[in-house]
Amino acid sequence: MTRVQGCPLCDETGGRLVHDATKFRVIHAVEAGFPAFYRVVWKEHVAEWSELSSADRSLCMDAVAVVEQSLRDALAPAKINLAALGNMVPHLHWHVIARFDWDTRFPAPVWAPAQRERDAAREAAVEAALPAVERDMVQRLSSRSF
Numbered sequence: 001m002t003r004v005q006g007c008p009l010c011d012e013t014g015g016r017l018v019h020d021a022t023k024f025r026v027i028h029a030v031e032a033g034f035p036a037f038y039r040v041v042w043k044e045h046v047a048e049w050s051e052l053s054s055a056d057r058s059l060c061m062d063a064v065a066v067v068e069q070s071l072r073d074a075l076a077p078a079k080i081n082l083a084a085l086g087n088m089v090p091h092l093h094w095h096v097i098a099r100f101d102w103d104t105r106f107p108a109p110v111w112a113p114a115q116r117e118r119d120a121a122r123e124a125a126v127e128a129a130l131p132a133v134e135r136d137m138v139q140r141l142s143s144r145s146f
């Protein structure tokens with residue numbers, strides 16, 4: 001497996017590990033104001049989506065869809081945001097972010113300037129639901145041939 005020394009996603013998990021599959025892992029990312037922020041990190045060091053084979057793209061997108069579905073079912077967010085930027089860390093990873101109409105940047109991207117104050121009570125309620133969300137997510141991921 002290609003690893004690049006000094007790449008944060010080759011050297012480290014990149015967040016709290018939720019699920020470890022053969023070709024990818026799912027992590028929970030600590031991003032202030034966004035309690036349900038996950039990443040699907042491809043284990044092989046590739047920078048661009050088109051570097052993956054068609055089969056691997058399909059597998060990775062299925063994993064992203066499973067994470068998304070678990071978030072939708074448990075949290076009923078206003079929207080799920082999917083993004084693969086890699087400008088800061090050019091190691092393929094998909095952001096899967098549950099967005100709420102009360103979050104600090106909604107409806108703008110999470111990287112936009114804040115539009116309102118954080119809602120600590122609502123954030124805490126989402127955080128409290130995450131263990132159950134993640135149990136469901138892992139169960140769904142484990143039941144697939146990833």
Ligand SMILES: [Zn+2]
Nearest residue numbers: 007010045091
């Ligand atoms: Zn890497």
